[in-house]
Amino acid sequence: MGRDKSRMIYLEHSPFEQRIRLWNLFNSLQMRSFVSCQAHQGATLPMEIPRIIDPPASEQDRSPALALTGAHAQFPEISWLVLACDIPGLVEEDIVYLCSQRSGPATAYSTDQGLEPLIAIWEPIALGKLQLEVKNGNHSLKDVLENLGATQVTPLNSARLKNINSMKDA
Numbered sequence: 270m271g272r273d274k275s276r277m278i279y280l281e282h283s284p285f286e287q288r289i290r291l292w293n294l295f296n297s298l299q300m301r302s303f304v305s306c307q308a309h310q311g312a313t314l315p316m317e318i319p320r321i322i323d324p325p326a327s328e329q330d331r332s333p334a335l336a337l338t339g340a341h342a343q344f345p346e347i348s349w350l351v352l353a354c355d356i357p358g359l360v361e362e363d364i365v366y367l368c369s370q371r372s373g374p375a376t377a378y379s380t381d382q383g384l385e386p387l388i389a390i391w392e393p394i395a396l397g398k399l400q401l402e403v404k405n406g407n408h409s410l411k412d413v414l415e416n417l418g419a420t421q422v423t424p425l426n427s428a429r430l431k432n433i434n435s436m437k438d439a
Contacts (some may be wrong), residue, residue, distance in 0.1 A: 341397075379422060379423060
């Protein structure tokens with residue numbers, strides 16, 4: 270895309286950058302939250318927003334899997350509710366519903382594209398499996414969820430879970 274999707278502003282949904290909108294959404298639900306980011310992205314966040322800096326990686330090795338395993342390394346006993354920064358239609362109801370369906374090693378929304386690993390709850394056991402897969406060169410979050418038999422949740426409104434990769438997709 271050539272642009273940091275976390276800094277995009279989708280005026281239809283919020284006047285804030287997407288990463289700040291999602292952080293505010295978590296806080297409205299009284300959930301402790303962090304923004305996962307690369308070091309240069311963390312420097313542009315407001316100071317009050319806690320962040321987890323992704324482990325250093327080469328350009329070709331950067332992936333959401335590294336961000337998630339980095340968070341797990343810092344907090345190994347914690348389950349993570351993971352939301353991608355490029356899903357501007359996501360609303361509080363979607364998060365609450367996903368949490369209400371929490372079960373097994375992981376819980377993820379499932380759409381016509383399959384499991385959505387970046388709209389999911391990852392339990393420590395699933396994150397341990399992901400760490401092993403990353404060490405073996407597999408960075409596919411979807412593969413890990415499928416192999417673990419993650420709980421699949423049908424979205425209340427699949428249109429709200431649309432991934433936006435450019436402003437023309439919005």
